[in-house]
Every structure is written in C-alpha cells, then in structure tokens.
Amino acid sequence: MSWQPIILTLELAALTTVILLIVGTPLAWWLARSGAWWKEAVATVVALPLVLPPTVLGFYLLMLLGPNGPGGWLASLWGARSMAFTFEGLVIGSVLYSMPFVVQPIRNAFEAFGDRPLEAAATLRASPLDTFFTVAVPLARRGFLTGAVLGFAHTMGEFGVVLMIGGNIPGQTKVLSVAIYDYVETLQWDEAHLLAGGMLVFSFTVILTMMMLEKRIGRGGR
Amino acid sequence: MSLSVHFHGTLGQFALDVAFEAPGRGITALFGPSGCGKTSVLRCAAGLQRLNGRFALDGDVWQEGRTFRPTHKRSIGYVFQEASLFPHLSVRTNLLFGHRRTVGRGVPEHIRLDDVVDLLGLGHLLARSPEHLSGGERQRVGVGRALLSQPRLLLMDEPLAALDRFSKEEILPYLERLHGVLSVPVLYVSHDIAEVERLADHLVLLRQGRVVAAGPMQELQADPTLPIARMPEAGVTLPAVVAGREDAYGLTLLRLDGGHLFVPGDLGPQGTARRARIAASDVSLARNPPEGSTILNALPARIVAAERQDEVQMMAVVALGEEGRGARMLARVTRKSWDALGLSPGQPVYAQVKGVALVQESL
Numbered sequence: 309m310s311w312q313p314i315i316l317t318l319e320l321a322a323l324t325t326v327i328l329l330i331v332g333t334p335l336a337w338w339l340a341r342s343g344a345w346w347k348e349a350v351a352t353v354v355a356l357p358l359v360l361p362p363t364v365l366g367f368y369l370l371m372l373l374g375p376n377g378p379g380g381w382l383a384s385l386w387g388a389r390s391m392a393f394t395f396e397g398l399v400i401g402s403v404l405y406s407m408p409f410v411v412q413p414i415r416n417a418f419e420a421f422g423d424r425p426l427e428a429a430a431t432l433r434a435s436p437l438d439t440f441f442t443v444a445v446p447l448a449r450r451g452f453l454t455g456a457v458l459g460f461a462h463t464m465g466e467f468g469v470v471l472m473i474g475g476n477i478p479g480q481t482k483v484l485s486v487a488i489y490d491y492v493e494t495l496q497w498d499e500a501h502l503l504a505g506g507m508l509v510f511s512f513t514v515i516l517t518m519m520m521l522e523k524r525i526g527r528g529g530r
Numbered sequence: 531m532s533l534s535v536h537f538h539g540t541l542g543q544f545a546l547d548v549a550f551e552a553p554g555r556g557i558t559a560l561f562g563p564s565g566c567g568k569t570s571v572l573r574c575a576a577g578l579q580r581l582n583g584r585f586a587l588d589g590d591v592w593q594e595g596r597t598f599r600p601t602h603k604r605s606i607g608y609v610f611q612e613a614s615l616f617p618h619l620s621v622r623t624n625l626l627f628g629h630r631r632t633v634g635r636g637v638p639e640h641i642r643l644d645d646v647v648d649l650l651g652l653g654h655l656l657a658r659s660p661e662h663l664s665g666g667e668r669q670r671v672g673v674g675r676a677l678l679s680q681p682r683l684l685l686m687d688e689p690l691a692a693l694d695r696f697s698k699e700e701i702l703p704y705l706e707r708l709h710g711v712l713s714v715p716v717l718y719v720s721h722d723i724a725e726v727e728r729l730a731d732h733l734v735l736l737r738q739g740r741v742v743a744a745g746p747m748q749e750l751q752a753d754p755t756l757p758i759a760r761m762p763e764a765g766v767t768l769p770a771v772v773a774g775r776e777d778a779y780g781l782t783l784l785r786l787d788g789g790h791l792f793v794p795g796d797l798g799p800q801g802t803a804r805r806a807r808i809a810a811s812d813v814s815l816a817r818n819p820p821e822g823s824t825i826l827n828a829l830p831a832r833i834v835a836a837e838r839q840d841e842v843q844m845m846a847v848v849a850l851g852e853e854g855r856g857a858r859m860l861a862r863v864t865r866k867s868w869d870a871l872g873l874s875p876g877q878p879v880y881a882q883v884k885g886v887a888l889v890q891e892s893l
Contacts, residue, residue, distance in 0.1 A: 432675065
C-alpha cells in the first residue's frame with residue numbers, strides 16, 4: 309500500500325481549508341452584515357453544494373476547467389492544456405465544494421453577536437478594520453474553528469467531484485476516497501479496510517476534538 | 531453654550547425634530563417618556579445613526595450638510611444601557627481599549643487608569659472577565675472604559691435602566707462623584723426623573739420627537755406649565771451649603787439661595803455643598819408665620835406664579851426671601867385652601883417645608 313494518496317489528501321484538505329478561510333471570511337462578513345437585497349441569492353449559490361449531487365457540481369467544474377472553459381484558457385497561460393485532471397483543478401473544485409461548510413458557521417458566528425460590540429468599539433475610536441480584527445474575529449472564534457474543521461474534514465472525504473474532475477492520477481489527483489474505491493474494484497480488501505478504517509478513526513477523532521475544543525472556548529471567553 | 535444639536539428626520543412612526551444647545555460643562559439630561567426619540571438623538575450625536583441636521587462641539591462641526599464624521603473619529607465616550615463590555619477581554623483590557631487608541635496615538639491624557647480605578651472602585655475587578663461581574667460592576671467598567679478614551683463629550687444612554695434597584699443605588703454615588711470631577715459635558719438620556727434630579731444640571735424635555743423645553747434644571751423644575759410639574763413626584767432640586775449644626779438635636783442647617791433649612795443628620799462640615807430635593811407635595815403655604823406648629827422649616831417667600839392642575843390641586847411657585855428674589859420652590863396645595871386664604875401671585879407667604887426628601891452630595 310502506498311502512502312501517497314493519504315499525503316495528497318492531507319495536502320489538498322489543508323490547502324483548501326487555508327484558501328477557504330481567506331476567501332470565506334470576508335464573504336461570511338459581507339453575508340452577515342450587508343443590507344443588500346441580493347445577498348441571499350449569493351448565500352444560496354454558496355450553499356448549493358449542500359444539495360447538488362457531487363457529480364453535477366463535478367460536471368460543471370469539468371466544463372469550467374476543461375480546455376474549452378475559462379480554466380483551460382487560464383491553464384494556457386502557463387502552457388498547460390487544461391486544469392481538469394490536475395491538482396490545481398482539484399483545489400478549485402474542493403474550495404467550491406466545501407465552501408458552505410466554512411462560510412456558514414463563520415457567518416452564523418458573525419451574526420450571533422449583533423451590532424453592539426462593533427458599535428462599542430467604534431465609540432472607543434477603533435476603525436472598522438481594527439474592530440474587525442480585535443473584536444469581530446475573536447468573538448467569532450468558535451465559528452472559525454467549526455468552519456475550519458468541517459471544511460478540512462469534508463474535503464478529505466470528497467469523492468464524486470474528484471472522480472469527475474480529477475480522475476485517478478497517482479500523486480496528482482488520486483486521493484484517499486478514490487484510492488479506496490480503486491482497492492475495492494480490484495478486490496484488494498485488506499488495503500481497502502486499512503484506509504477505510506483509518507478514515508473512520510480520523511473522522512471520529514476530528515469531530516470529538518472539535519466538540520471538546522468548542523466547549524472549552526465556550527467556557528473560557530464568551 | 532458649546533454643544534449645538536439639531537437633528538430632524540423620520541424615525542419609524544413619527545417625525546423627529548430636536549434642536550437644543552447645552553453648556554460645555556455639567557450634565558445635560560435628555561428626559562422624556564419611552565419612545566420620544568431621546569436615544570436616537572444620542573445615537574445621532576455619536577454618529578451611530580444618521581439623521582439630517584447639524585452637530586457641533588465647541589465650534590467643531592461633526593455633522594452638517596454632507597459632512598458626517600464617522601463614529602470612530604469622534605472624540606466621545608459612550609455608555610450603553612447594557613454595559614456592552616467585550617466578553618473576550620479582561621476588565622483591564624476592556625478599560626484600556628479606547629485608551630490605547632487615543633493616548634497610545636498621542637492624544638493628551640486627561641484621566642489615567644489609576645484615576646478611573648479609584649473613582650469607580652474597580653481595583654479588585656481588573657483581572658476578572660466581564661462574565662463574572664454583577665450588573666452594577668459591569669456598568670461601572672463601561673463608564674470607566676468610556677472615560678479612559680479621553681472623550682471631549684460623554685454620552686450616556688440610560689446607563690441605569692437595565693439595573694435592579696440595588697445595583698442602581700450602588701452605582702449612583704459613583705456617577706455623582708463623576709459629576710464633580712469631570713470637566714467634559716455629558717449628555718445623559720433617562721426616563722427616570724429621580725435619577726435626572728440627582729445628576730443633571732441642565733434639562734432637555736422631549737416628547738414625541740420634539741423639544742418641549744430646555745434650560746437649567748431648577749428653572750424647568752419650577753415652571754408649573756411644564757409636564758414635569760404635573761408628575762406626582764414634582765419638586766425642585768436646589769444647591770445648598772452646610773451653614774451650621776445643632777448637634778444636640780442631630781440637625782444640620784443648610785443655606786439655600788434666599789433661606790435656611792434644618793435637615794436631620796450630619797451632612798458634613800460647614801461649607802460642604804449639597805443638593806436638596808424638595809417635593810411639591812412637601813411644601814405647604816401659610817399667610818402668617820406659623821405658631822404652635824411642629825413644622826421646623828417655615829421660610830419667608832413670595833408667590834410668583836400659580837397654575838391650576840386639576841379640579842382639586844393648584845401648583846404654586848414661590849421664590850424664597852421676603853423680597854422673593856431667592857431660589858424657587860414648588861408647592862402643591864388644594865384649590866380650596868388657595869381660595870380660602872385668598873392667595874395670588876405677588877403675595878408674601880411662608881413656605882412650610884415638611885421634609886427634604888433627598889439630600890445628595892454634589893461636589
């Protein structure tokens with residue numbers, strides 16, 4: 309059995325989570341604070357992966373990233389033919405696919421504390437940016453923790469999207485879930501058992517740790 | 531006059547149009563029933579809410595026409611009804627939140643952490659989390675935090691309204707002390723007349739988004755045509771100085787503008803300044819100096835105005851002193867006695883004070 313799929317999966321999940329925290333935080337802030345009438349439409353787009361079959365998302369991503377889509381055009385800038393069936397393409401797909409799991413908890417956390425702490429900070433001469441980092445983010449830290457963990461864990465387990473846009477290239481796009489599928493297809497039960505069991509233990513540990521951390525943060529600060 | 535306020539616009543159901551001037555020192559209370567727009571005026575002054583109008587402090591215009599200075603660029607301290615402390619910071623870091631952003635950036639330090647800690651009795655709370663404070667303690671920290679941001683204007687939005695009676699009594703003396711040492715003007719929103727009478731120097735009476743009257747508190751209190759004179763607890767709050775003592779009887783003699791009053795208890799050494807509250811229902815009028823009465827205080831005065839309140843009651847305003855040039859008091863008397871004694875404005879009378887309901891420190 310090769311470790312490659314496991315390492316690749318961890319890399320993908322970590323990178324996806326970091327990107328999602330960077331992109332998702334301002335998006336969650338905007339969704340929580342904006343008065344724009346069309347923000348719920350944006351929120352719905354973000355939430356779509358919750359409902360869509362992963363293959364549908366994967367199909368559209370394939371169109372988007374393939375040689376004839378914008379992804380293909382982008383790839384041509386560095387001489388590649390397409391972004392489908394690459395690690396980069398997989399990252400883009402994972403970011404979209406796991407976005408609701410990160411944005412939603414952060415948005416909820418931003419909404420939970422209301423206007424008052426922000427108003428108080430403004431009366432104490434904190435600029436909006438200052439307020440964001442010294443008041444809003446610390447107050448929403450539970451949401452950030454939940455979002456990061458869910459985003460990471462969810463990316464680790466994705467299968468349908470990967471199959472559509474990633475294929476099964478060892479070291480490039482062959483992640484854990486695909487590897488397990490592969491082992492089962494080829495009747496390598498022991499390897500399948502090992503990976504599947506490992507995922508089970510991992511998932512259990514992640515969720516348990518998160519719940520305990522949440523409890524501690526909950527007691528510590530708020 | 532150094533605070534110039536004018537806001538107008540629509541607020542939910544009604545139109546608000548509030549304009550007044552307030553002095554550059556002392557506490558100006560915005561007083562009125564719930565929903566009269568007083569909190570909105572305060573929020574507009576802070577820039578937390580925007581209505582059309584103009585706002586200037588010492589000639590420094592914060593809002594006019596298109597000019598609108600955002601909240602974080604206004605030199606204010608704001609005390610919310612609920613203290614709104616930052617739950618993720620300790621009491622000390624809460625207190626220093628605004629301080630770091632003002633003194634830390636070169637604003638002159640008028641009040642230091644130690645001063646605030648002493649003034650508000652916060653020493654034992656500094657290391658704690660706001661979660662573990664009582665309501666009154668939290669509000670004291672909120673006041674301290676606002677003061678430490680070195681404001682040029684302190685805005686207080688019903689800071690006692692969310693507290694129970696016990697916490698209120700605990701925090702009021704601190705606010706009274708504050709009143710003595712603070713050199714910046716305070717706008718204080720309240721719907722509790724007792725609180726206003728203990729703290730305020732100036733009064734802006736609001737009703738349904740309009741100013742009913744504005745001016746020094748004693749003047750407004752002694753105006754029988756205003757709605758506050760119709761409240762059952764109507765009365766006046768007069769500055770007084772301890773003029774002497776009668777230790778054998780446990781009494782203190784207070785000097786008012788135009789007269790003297792005996793009050794029970796020890797109110798400090800001679801020269802101590804106090805605030806004496808005299809309720810309209812505690813004052814009765816007599817045409818002759820009373821004889822054979824147990825009432826201790828009968829002050830010569832002149833009737834200056836009178837207003838019929840209802841079928842039974844008259845509200846009379848008397849000015850202390852034989853010439854009627856001193857402080858003004860309200861007296862609530864029955865119309866029957868009024869007519870029986872043939873009282874009318876201009877007449878000399880004796881104001882019998884049955885009780886000084888509240889005597890508070892005013893430094």
